[in-house]
Amino acid sequence: MSERGDMVLVADVHLGRDDPDLEPFCAFLRARARDTAVMVLLGDVFSLWLGREKFTESHHRAVLDACRELRRAGVRVVFIEGNREFATARWRGDAFDEVDEARAEAPWAGRTWYLAHGDLLNREDRRGLLFRSLIRSRPVVGAFGLLPARAGLALAARIERSLRSRNLRHKTSIRRARFDRYAAWLAARGYDGGVIGHLHVELELELPCPGAAPRRLYVLPDWRTGRRVLRIPAQGEPRFESPGPTRPNPPAVIEVRERAGRAELTLERAVGAAPGTRVAVSSGHGPEVRRGLLVSCDPAARHAVVRLEPGPPIQAGDRLLGVDDA
Structure with missing residues (x-):
């Protein structure tokens, strides 16, 4: 078992209403009282959270209660807002020790880490950055706060549903150049x-920096798919792990081209399956999946072609279910 001096990030x-993963996630949080000094929630813990008390629902409260238990056990709890969480600073000193959009962690394991959700990684997505700035502006957040609870939640839910199909050309690939700039x-x-x-892909990168030592970058996968987290020991190297009950960790989509229900996928690793195999694509945003049939699979190229039933557009970071590692 790890020492109590570790930092764990997820x-x-x-999480949404009536979510089957709510209790497993709360159990995961409560279990960290045994082996964690700092618990970092690195954004998009919820499908949507407007922060104010009147917009805080039962699934939000369950996570807040689990975080309070951690704090009472002596664990420092840090909440970093994702692109689906707003106005959460009011919970600082209650469920969380610290709340921020991005922050520098004090030196840990001999390094100084910069922790952020990651939705600002792609600086080329100017429309997305503008929308992010607008939706987080004081006038917009204030206007939401004036709405009755039901009306505010309904409007926010419509906006949240629209996010997946917005600005798709910036969401179809994960490019190394973005990491190099970061x-x-x-x-x-x-x-x-x-x-x-944010990217829903597990990556450990050693990135060269001209005139400086290489920088280490860890990209956390979505928790729902494989229940994977990053542990940074007080002494030793960071590592990805699956504490508690685990799930299969299906391959992530690195690049996608989709047209008329036919999707060409480049995957993070080689897989093998016969044409005609029933498959599905999961976004990690909820229990829903988009089902279909495998048309072809080339393990050497980490490439697959699938024909899918109608549904939300596939994006980089989605997972291909129903195939095995080659």
């Missing part, structure tokens, strides 16, 4: 490494 749980940004500000989520 991201992209995307590493240079970390180095310029004196950070030894960074941890982000």
